[in-house]
Amino acid sequence: MRFLTIFKNRIRVILSDRMFIAAMLIIPLILALIMGYAQREEKLGYVPMAMVDEDGSTLSKTLVLRISQKEGLKVFPVNREEADELLENEKAEVAVFILEGFETAVESGKTHGILELVRSPSTVSGEVIKEIVAAEVMRLKASEFAYDWISRRYQENSVKSKVSRQEIRDHVESYWKPVPPMTIAYEEIKGDFVSMEDVSIPSHAAASAGVLVLFVMLTLIFGSGWICEERSNGTLSRIFSSPGGLLPVFMGNTLALFVLGLFQTLFFVAIQRILFGVIMLEGIYPWLVMASYILCAAAVSMLMSSLFKTAAQLQAVAPVFSIITGLMGGCLWNLGGIPRDLQPISRLTPQGWALAAITALYASPDQSGYALPSIRILLAATVVMLILSYLFLRISRKEGTS
Numbered sequence: 001m002r003f004l005t006i007f008k009n010r011i012r013v014i015l016s017d018r019m020f021i022a023a024m025l026i027i028p029l030i031l032a033l034i035m036g037y038a039q040r041e042e043k044l045g046y047v048p049m050a051m052v053d054e055d056g057s058t059l060s061k062t063l064v065l066r067i068s069q070k071e072g073l074k075v076f077p078v079n080r081e082e083a084d085e086l087l088e089n090e091k092a093e094v095a096v097f098i099l100e101g102f103e104t105a106v107e108s109g110k111t112h113g114i115l116e117l118v119r120s121p122s123t124v125s126g127e128v129i130k131e132i133v134a135a136e137v138m139r140l141k142a143s144e145f146a147y148d149w150i151s152r153r154y155q156e157n158s159v160k161s162k163v164s165r166q167e168i169r170d171h172v173e174s175y176w177k178p179v180p181p182m183t184i185a186y187e188e189i190k191g192d193f194v195s196m197e198d199v200s201i202p203s204h205a206a207a208s209a210g211v212l213v214l215f216v217m218l219t220l221i222f223g224s225g226w227i228c229e230e231r232s233n234g235t236l237s238r239i240f241s242s243p244g245g246l247l248p249v250f251m252g253n254t255l256a257l258f259v260l261g262l263f264q265t266l267f268f269v270a271i272q273r274i275l276f277g278v279i280m281l282e283g284i285y286p287w288l289v290m291a292s293y294i295l296c297a298a299a300v301s302m303l304m305s306s307l308f309k310t311a312a313q314l315q316a317v318a319p320v321f322s323i324i325t326g327l328m329g330g331c332l333w334n335l336g337g338i339p340r341d342l343q344p345i346s347r348l349t350p351q352g353w354a355l356a357a358i359t360a361l362y363a364s365p366d367q368s369g370y371a372l373p374s375i376r377i378l379l380a381a382t383v384v385m386l387i388l389s390y391l392f393l394r395i396s397r398k399e400g401t402s
């Protein structure tokens with residue numbers, strides 16, 4: 001097919017522009033590194049916490065070991081200064097300080113004021129950690145209570161005790177194995193289907209998706225400057241002169257823009273996945289939404305390039321158009337955090353429809369109901385804008401020949 005030949009030629013021309021290729025690779029790389037770094041610990045499988053053992057006793061070391069073995073926790077044994085630094089840098093959500101005299105206090109049954117717990121202002125896990133640590137302290141205290149009780153019973157019967165404190169601890173501990181009397185289960189629960197407007201995602205994830213959507217639109221508009229350039233150098237007039245020459249060129253170049261946007265998306269997502277383990281588009285529906293958006297962005301770029309006569313005009317308008325529509329579409333803020341009355345404004349842009357679906361699918365990737373409305377709107381807008389851009393090119397041909 002002729003348009004495939006045009007497509008290959010256009011890709012070859014794009015690849016021959018070293019500055020454009022450098023921008024196409026370096027800018028997404030930088031953006032992916034920034035966003036991936038911000039999201040790398042956003043959805044961890046554990047809660048990071050610091051533990052400071054200022055007592056250095058057998059019981060304090062036992063407490064640190066048991067907390068470290070808890071599923072869902074990652075313990076950093078550090079000193080007080082390092083713990084403060086971890087909290088300040090948001091590397092730990094909670095810091096637990098085992099104060100000096102911990103073992104003596106537990107053995108005497110006085111457990112008040114033997115621990116300090118400092119929480120990061122952004123954490124929601126502080127109370128859970130508090131309960132886990134308290135349960136382990138009570139577990140240690142139970143062993144000491146058992147030892148005191150046995151010692152008293154020996155004394156009441158005037159019998160010299162031959163049982164050591166460690167033996168009692170080991171005996172009490174045996175009742176916790178293989179299954180403790182109480183466990184804490186952590187489970188991520190998925191809710192029922194809700195409206196897209198009611199779904200909110202973490203701010204870092206929203207920013208990452210917004211940056212990608214904004215950058216794809218900006219790049220594709222710049223990449224469609226071929227129409228303006230070929231109109232200026234007379235190439236477009238020669239294309240018009242051949243019967244049926246415009247449609248294959250139009251389709252081939254639209255396909256080239258789509259492939260360009262798809263490559264940038266794959267590159268951006270791959271960098272985040274490989275370097276940071278962040279899965280931005282999970283499942284088939286987010287990718288279908290993104291593909292529909294890329295095709296719509298290609299149609300927008302074709303329409304704008306058919307309206308402006310020179311590449312300079314297009315390059316002057318492209319950043320302004322991309323930023324304004326990006327702001328309206330929610331590329332620079334979390335859609336779930338804005339007032340409901342302002343959310344319909346985002347639906348006036350392709351970015352808004354794409355981000356609404358991607359945001360909802362972030363929580364439930366398998367919900368087709370979140371994807372299909374946006375896909376339909378984006379594809380319908382693509383058809384309309386491609387028809388308009390094609391008609392504008394034909395009109396410009398008549399004006400040029402008259």
